[in-house]
Amino acid sequence: MLFYQNKGQNLQSRFIKYAKIDTQSDPSSSTHPSTSKQKNLAKVLVQELIELGIDDAAYDEFGYVYATLPSNAIKNVPVLCFCSHMDTSPDCSGENVKPIIHHNYQGEDLVLPDDHNVVIRLSEHKDLNAQIGNDIVTASGTTLLGADNKAGLAEIMEAIAFFKANPQVKHGTIKILFTPDEEIGRGVDKVDLQKLAADFAYTIDGETLGSVEDETFSADGVKLVINGVSAHPGFAKGKMESAIKILTAVVSALPKDSLTPEMTSGKEGFIHPVSINGNAERAEAEFIIRDFDDLLLQSHELTLENVVKEVLSSYPSSNYELVVTAQYRNMKKVLDQYPQLIAYGIEAIERAGLIPIKRSIRGGTDGSRLSFMGLPCPNIFAGEHAFHSKQEWISVQDMEKAVQTIINIACIWEERAN
Incomplete structure (x- = not known):
């Protein structure tokens, strides 16, 4: 099996491109999506998917992006969906985001240039201890970054690009779902599950490297x-x-x-x-x-x-x-009925060279509601940290591991199929 390589810095380029597009949702709005600007990113994602050769990529009137990577396997593989949300939190400005890459991080406090009072301190962000030598992406100090959940978008897109470039890597049918309004609790209000036609799903919207989450509030x-x-x-x-x-x-x-x-x-x-x-x-x-x-x-x-x-x-x-x-509701009630979902997620993380961390989420994801709507859906790490704040950060290397994990999940489901 080939391993994903971030050739030409494609992954971070995708992420930075998405992060610069303002997609804040609005809880006071009664429209779907709550802000029309979320469709600006939907349009970009659809165009990129079409350029990758995903012919059915489209977004609907509610801002949902649907797409299909057809199976290249001879086995009867369950249809998987990978899902991330396009909106960013209304808790912190998402307008005029200026992503900055801090190369070869060495444990220093990160003073953000547009507001020197915003400092990402190692003493306050303990997960930075595991990032020595990595490339850290932050905003500039006046906005959030949007790694929640544009990291997930970029990671899914990179995984799809990998499969298109490496047709010898076998996988079943993969459905792509990008949702609006997750941050305000409406992420699946208008989703068309019949159109999606998936058997199982994974949201790519978790925090720490190697984490898989099967339980929510x-x-x-x-x-x-x-x-x-x-x-x-x-x-x-x-x-x-x-x-x-x-x-x-x-x-x-x-x-x-x-x-x-x-x-x-x-x-x-x-x-x-x-x-x-x-x-x-x-x-x-x-x-x-x-x-x-x-x-x-x-x-x-x-x-x-x-x-x-x-x-x-x-x-x-x-x-x-x-x-x-x-x-x-707590998605564990549903996911416990499908232990292979978590087992394959854990194995995929291990194949990426990581130690899996099974966690509970002190919050919710689109996967919470999708699970109770009939699409069992645990959550896999995207690598985002300090989300909903000006101190939000993510590392490029963690994002690369998330891409590899997505690829591994699809491959494992194909391997286990009849």
Whole structure:
């Protein structure tokens, strides 16, 4: 079997090209995709796929990119899909991204040129210890980089280019899916699984080199509305029950040493307010609730509601509305039914010369929802670090290993087929 080589620096060139295209999604938008600029990258990806000889490459009205690399095997190989998302997080600017390659990294702190207050310190980014001698890609200090998930896009594209250039390497049919709006939880809202026609999938959207992830948070969104009593502030004594003050009292009364993102890790869940707005008469807050256990998820929601009731006991003329919306569920429930998915992923990582790291994700991926929609889909590393921030970074060498892992996965499925 041939091994992937990053000839002519194609991989980093692809990644830098994609990173420069602004594709931030917008949670306040009701359109699909949430921002039309995501289609700018979709158009580039489709054109590159067509140039590689993928004749059916296209993007639809919702911004999804679909493409097929036909099988070159004589065996009946399950159809695999490799998936990454095109959007970047709305948490940090993605406009005018200026990727910088720091060649032959030697452990120094990386001071970013457009804002010297943004420093990627070795003491704060422990994974940099494994990057000595590698080439680190960062943004310039005023934006995120977009390695989440444009690294995954570039890696899948490079794997497809490898297979087209090396037809003697056998593989089954490979489906390509690039999605919009993953960062705002809508990544598969409009996906056409019948059109995709895959049996199994892998998202390429993980962090540390060698990681394979088969477990995510289960996630709900909660909208809390406080209906208070408004009155003229000059004549409010004994009358006003400010919805704003009631709502802030609720947030203040939530646990501070547990059940909050800044105090939890591992398998610990949380209750997290993400937005607040309103006035004296009506105020509302959006929360995200997370846990790996669905029963604990429900328990956290009950904790929130009990806090609301306790606070409102001091405001007899006010009331509340609490609406829970399911977002995604722990994909492990589905993936445990298909152990070969993880086993082949682990073997592919080992063949790339790495030590596999089986992990859980304190978050979600498109794979979470795809798994429950009937397309089992674990997550494989892309190599991204410090995502959603100006300190985001990735190494070219880790990206090369991700490409090799994708190639290995496809080859292993062909080898094991009848």
